[in-house]
Amino acid sequence: MSAHIRPVSPVFVVLVCLAFCSRLSSMKAASICTNGQTGCHFISLANLFDRVIQHSARMHGISNDLHSEFELYFLPSKNQIGRVSHNCHTSTILTPNGKENAQRIAREELTEVILKLLVAWRDPLWHFHQDMAQHHEFNNFSSNKSLEMSDMVHELRKGVQKVVEKMQMLGIISPSIGNLGTPEALLASDSAEWRLMNDYDLLYCFRRDSNKIQHYLKILKCRIVPEHGC
Amino acid sequence: MTPTAESLEWEQCSTCCIQKLERRLQHTGELLRRHGSIHAKDEVKEATLEPHFTDCISRDLETFRCWWSPGSLHNLSTLGALKVFYLKKDSPSSEWKECPEYIHENRECFFDSNHTSVWIPYCVQLRGQNITYFNEDDCFTVENIVRPDPPVSLNWTLLKISPSGLSYDVLANWEPPPSADVGVGWMRIEYEIQYRERNATNWKALEKQPHTKQTIYGLQIGKEYEVHIRSRMQAFVKFGEFSDSIFIEVTEIPNKHGLVPFTLVVIFGIVGVLIVILLIVISWQQRLMMILLPPVPVPKIKGIDSEMLKKGKLGELNFLLNGGVLDGLQPYAKELYHEESWVEFIEMDKENEEGGDKVDNCNSDTQKLLGLPHRNINGLSVISHPDDDSGQANCYDTDLPEHDTQMLIASMLPSQPENHQASLDAPASETGERPLIQTQIEGPQTWVNTDLYAQVSNVMPSGGVVLSPGQQPKIQENTTGSEREAQKGGKKSEDCGDNEGIEDWKKSEPQFQLLVVVPEGSGSTTKNNAQQTSTPPNSPVPGPGYQTIQPQPMETKPAAMTDGSQPTYILPESPQSQLFTPVADYTVVQELDMHHSLLLNPPPSHSPSLCQPQHPLKAPMPVGYITPDLLGNLVP
Numbered sequence: 001m002s003a004h005i006r007p008v009s010p011v012f013v014v015l016v017c018l019a020f021c022s023r024l025s026s027m028k029a030a031s032i033c034t035n036g037q038t039g040c041h042f043i044s045l046a047n048l049f050d051r052v053i054q055h056s057a058r059m060h061g062i063s064n065d066l067h068s069e070f071e072l073y074f075l076p077s078k079n080q081i082g083r084v085s086h087n088c089h090t091s092t093i094l095t096p097n098g099k100e101n102a103q104r105i106a107r108e109e110l111t112e113v114i115l116k117l118l119v120a121w122r123d124p125l126w127h128f129h130q131d132m133a134q135h136h137e138f139n140n141f142s143s144n145k146s147l148e149m150s151d152m153v154h155e156l157r158k159g160v161q162k163v164v165e166k167m168q169m170l171g172i173i174s175p176s177i178g179n180l181g182t183p184e185a186l187l188a189s190d191s192a193e194w195r196l197m198n199d200y201d202l203l204y205c206f207r208r209d210s211n212k213i214q215h216y217l218k219i220l221k222c223r224i225v226p227e228h229g230c
Numbered sequence: 231m232t233p234t235a236e237s238l239e240w241e242q243c244s245t246c247c248i249q250k251l252e253r254r255l256q257h258t259g260e261l262l263r264r265h266g267s268i269h270a271k272d273e274v275k276e277a278t279l280e281p282h283f284t285d286c287i288s289r290d291l292e293t294f295r296c297w298w299s300p301g302s303l304h305n306l307s308t309l310g311a312l313k314v315f316y317l318k319k320d321s322p323s324s325e326w327k328e329c330p331e332y333i334h335e336n337r338e339c340f341f342d343s344n345h346t347s348v349w350i351p352y353c354v355q356l357r358g359q360n361i362t363y364f365n366e367d368d369c370f371t372v373e374n375i376v377r378p379d380p381p382v383s384l385n386w387t388l389l390k391i392s393p394s395g396l397s398y399d400v401l402a403n404w405e406p407p408p409s410a411d412v413g414v415g416w417m418r419i420e421y422e423i424q425y426r427e428r429n430a431t432n433w434k435a436l437e438k439q440p441h442t443k444q445t446i447y448g449l450q451i452g453k454e455y456e457v458h459i460r461s462r463m464q465a466f467v468k469f470g471e472f473s474d475s476i477f478i479e480v481t482e483i484p485n486k487h488g489l490v491p492f493t494l495v496v497i498f499g500i501v502g503v504l505i506v507i508l509l510i511v512i513s514w515q516q517r518l519m520m521i522l523l524p525p526v527p528v529p530k531i532k533g534i535d536s537e538m539l540k541k542g543k544l545g546e547l548n549f550l551l552n553g554g555v556l557d558g559l560q561p562y563a564k565e566l567y568h569e570e571s572w573v574e575f576i577e578m579d580k581e582n583e584e585g586g587d588k589v590d591n592c593n594s595d596t597q598k599l600l601g602l603p604h605r606n607i608n609g610l611s612v613i614s615h616p617d618d619d620s621g622q623a624n625c626y627d628t629d630l631p632e633h634d635t636q637m638l639i640a641s642m643l644p645s646q647p648e649n650h651q652a653s654l655d656a657p658a659s660e661t662g663e664r665p666l667i668q669t670q671i672e673g674p675q676t677w678v679n680t681d682l683y684a685q686v687s688n689v690m691p692s693g694g695v696v697l698s699p700g701q702q703p704k705i706q707e708n709t710t711g712s713e714r715e716a717q718k719g720g721k722k723s724e725d726c727g728d729n730e731g732i733e734d735w736k737k738s739e740p741q742f743q744l745l746v747v748v749p750e751g752s753g754s755t756t757k758n759n760a761q762q763t764s765t766p767p768n769s770p771v772p773g774p775g776y777q778t779i780q781p782q783p784m785e786t787k788p789a790a791m792t793d794g795s796q797p798t799y800i801l802p803e804s805p806q807s808q809l810f811t812p813v814a815d816y817t818v819v820q821e822l823d824m825h826h827s828l829l830l831n832p833p834p835s836h837s838p839s840l841c842q843p844q845h846p847l848k849a850p851m852p853v854g855y856i857t858p859d860l861l862g863n864l865v866p
Contacts, residue, residue, distance in 0.1 A: 097347035218415030
């Protein structure tokens with residue numbers, strides 16, 4: 001066996017090296033591209049936008065499913081939006097409530113809204129997942145979806161930040177967008193209002209906000225890169 | 231809350247039924263609430279005759295409309311009697327406002343884009359003159375009431391027809407609804423196509439997908455299909471209206487007929503040919519194997535049939551090796567050894583009275599070896615006479631050597647005939663000149679299945695050779711042996727002094743002894759191997775069951791003997807003294823003579839004259855044995 005492994009192992013090592021080297025080269029190409037060269041299109045902005053839009057659509061789908069499942073358990077006596085005081089913690093964020101509004105505001109503002117929303121939902125969803133895992137009356141399907149939802153919020157935020165960086169690099173938007181990873185932004189998001197919400201309201205609010213994010217991203221894409229799909 | 235039918239059931243049931251009904255009703259109500267449908271309220275409101283909203287729908291996520299119904303109170307059905315107020319909960323201090331746009335013909339309130347805010351809860355209510363009809367279920371958000379318009383421009387193209395010509399695939403394509411602003415990306419719509427046969431009742435729904443074209447598989451030729459499509463927002467549950475139906479029908483295409491049966495014929499033909507080839511290969515397997523892989527010739531020994539060996543017929547094998555004494559087999563044996571010149575066969579007489587194969591062999595061989603002239607010896611080929619003898623007067627009877635040789639051979643072959651017949655004596659008496667070497671053989675001697683060889687177990691000091699017995703010969707002694715001997719001695723003037731070996735077979739015990747005695751001083755050139763020596767009956771006996779023949783020049787030879795060598799005839803012992811000792815199973819062949827015959831004792835080299843002088847034995851010879859160093863004694 002060792003005799004067979006010996007000639008194979010160097011070949012294997014070479015293959016692995018090739019794979020890694022290609023990756024490194026591509027990454028190097030990425031780093032080269034960030035120097036501001038305009039001819040660098042290894043991943044186009046439209047492609048990036050498509051990816052984040054698909055991601056947000058999936059996130060919204062999951063939130064919708066979870067919300068529907070919660071209705072089976074909670075059976076609200078009223079309509080799903082019956083209560084007047086549906087006080088979502090993200091209500092403080094000013095969001096455009098229509099197509100014209102979303103088209104009218106500046107790109108940077110729209111992008112900032114998206115990022116704010118994404119940042120605002122990171123912690124609440126994580127805690128929601130913890131609650132779901134503890135309460136065993138929920139089946140594994142819901143628990144997996146909650147975990148997936150919290151992960152997707154995290155991933156989507158990173159993706160949108162990448163898109164923003166690319167847009168800033170391409171000069172589409174001004175770099176005046178505050179980095180939401182800064183401690184100030186984090187402090188702002190940590191308003192702890194969401195701790196007062198129950199799970200059902202939290203799901204309802206997130207379902208609404210994920211729909212907002214989805215629409216805003218689509219609007220933003222078609223405003224910035226209106227080639228195809230718009 | 232409960233419809234009329236439900237109320238009837240409720241009255242008729244017992245307590246458990248009541249509980250079930252209650253649960254069912256609760257669930258139904260909750261389901262209705264969950265989907266935000268206000269349709270169930272119609273039934274409720276009709277029962278209570280309240281003015282209510284029938285539906286609120288948005289088509290493009292930018293505007294929405296609400297329709298109301300005055301209920302059963304007809305006095306409110308007049309235009310303007312009811313007013314619509316809405317509440318937009320975008321701030322805690324929001325207020326009820328009246329419908330921005332009325333469409334009284336439809337009892338519809340239209341909210342344009344300026345008054346429409348997505349993701350903000352709305353509540354609508356009807357107000358009469360003094361009464362406000364409000365239901366909390368009439369609150370909603372715009373994105374939840376979106377029902378897109380159906381797609382437009384639904385069309386289809388034929389993709390392909392199956393090779394059998396029975397089914398086909400169709401690609402349907404359409405345009406998104408114009409009201410939905412898909413281009414800007416404001417709405418993301420997914421579509422659902424449904425189709426059915428012309429006269430069927432159930433629609434078949436394909437999978438929802440967001441693209442503007444979809445393939446319908448498995449439609450059958452000759453049938454007409456009806457297709458329509460509807461749309462909805464992704465990740466939402468409310469579908470829009472169905473589009474107008476289109477009809478799809480594909481008739482048969484006749485020019486495709488020829489291909490299908492042709493291909494079928496080709497396929498079946500190939501399969502049939504393969505089957506035929508397979509059958510041929512199976513049936514002719516052996517022949518094919520012979521042709522392709524011819525058998526390799528195995529080594530064979532001439533004259534020995536492997537089949538015979540397998541069957542274990544050792545007797546026949548012995549017979550064959552003996553030379554095929556039987557008449558029937560003799561030519562076979564001769565054919566076997568046809569090309570081998572050194573093989574000469576004993577041709578035995580047919581007059582073997584015994585009848586048995588082995589018995590005949592033994593009988594004749596033994597008798598001839600012992601010089602019993604009962605047989606008509608013909609063509610003794612194994613032991614051939616020297617040609618020289620024929621020219622002169624018989625130094626020795628031609629028969630005698632044959633006898634002798636045959637007897638000797640018989641002695642060599644332990645599988646000897648059982649009986650030595652008394653008839654042996656008869657020819658001896660006839661040919662008085664013969665040096666009769668008459669063994670004790672008289673009477674039936676039955677040879678029982680003796681082996682091919684006899685081993686010399688011991689050599690007597692007197693010269694006799696003791697052979698270990700192979701089988702059990704029955705030997706009866708010849709009482710007249712001594713007489714014959716005397717006769718022989720008298721008559722044998724011309725005798726060339728055969729050195730004849732006499733073999734004794736004693737039958738008293740199942741022991742077979744072979745005594746071959748070399749006559750002393752007998753320089754007779756016997757071309758035959760037979761040297762018969764006879765021992766006087768009073769020869770010392772090595773042991774019981776033993777008969778030795780000692781070489782003694784005791785016989786009176788005629789004066790005609792040239793060299794004075796006297797053939798000595800050693801007669802076997804009298805039957806009284808029968809000594810039995812275990813005799814070996816085989817004799818040792820000394821050498822081949824010039825005629826390529828097996829010699830127990832090599833003949834002394836002498837002049838080619840027939841009548842060879844008797845060679846006196848210079849020294850006494852060991853019984854039955856002429857060692858090579860003793861050869862010189864025999865040579866004249």
